Every structure is written in C-alpha cells, then in structure tokens.
Amino acid sequence: MNQSRRNLMRITSVLGAAFAAGLLKPSDVFAAEWSQKVFDAKSLEAVVKELGGDKFVISPDISITGPDIAENGAVVPVSVASKAPNTDFMAILVEKNPNSMSASFNIPPGTEAAVTTRVKMGGTSNVHALVRADGKWLVASKEIKVTLGGCGG
Secondary structure, three states: OOHHHHHHHHHHHHHHHHHHHOOOOHHHHOOOOOOHHHHHOOOHHHHHHHOOOOOOEEOOOEEEEOOOEEOOOOOEEEEEEEOOOOEEEEEEEEOOOOOOEEEEEEOOOOOOOEEEEEEOOOOOEEEEEEEEEOOEEEEEEEEEEEOOOOOOO
C-alpha cells in the first residue's frame, strides 16, 4: 500500500470516528458557510443583499470568460479572474436560471483569484461574476447564448 493511500485512510478513519462520537458535525467540516437564502435569491441585487452587501460596481478588474454560444446548456465552461487586491470571494450567477447563484468560492489569502467551472444554463442569459475585494462588491457580466437548454429545456 502506498503512503498517500495510508494517509487518506488515517484521515478518513479519524474523521469518521469523530462524527460517530458526536465530536464533529458534518456542517463543522463541509459547507459550513452555505446559505439557502443566497441560492434562492432571484437577482444579482438580491444575492449581494443576502451576502451582506448593499451595492456593487462594475469593475474592469474582474474578467469573466465563456463561450459566446454554448451548444449544450448542461455544461457551459465559465472562468472568473480578479486583479482586484484582497479578493476573498467569487461567485458565478446565471441571470435567467430558476436559481441565479450557480457557484461560489472562498479565495484564501495569498492565492491567485481565478476559478474555472462548468455551469448549467436553461437558455441564453447574462452570466455575472460577483467578487468581494477589500469588502467591496465588484461585478462583470457576459451574455452567453445557449442553443440547447440544460435545465430541462
């Protein structure tokens, strides 16, 4: 058995024992900051409000990239990058989806503020990159056209 596998076995055994003994709850380790209200918000303004902000500004320091036309809305690649100093949070919102918030990421200090993921889009929509940097909310947007919807369409 290689050392990496042994280390993984030790860690999962210790966490499993801690959960079984009641010393840890899953929310202590996984998704501790997850909020249903943020994912239920229907607009960019509502998401910012649920995240504790009051306003946002369009910023040239934020870039969002994705295809101009996505053939399949079920797997649309989207990347967000921030040049704004002290970026600590990034989110991707799809304006016309039933739930606007598609993904959120906490950015640890000292790391590059860039993420790439795939989102599901029900149809052609504006996609917003929402970033918190130095306590301010910044946004950039891009329209992505979808030929085949990914949310049951």
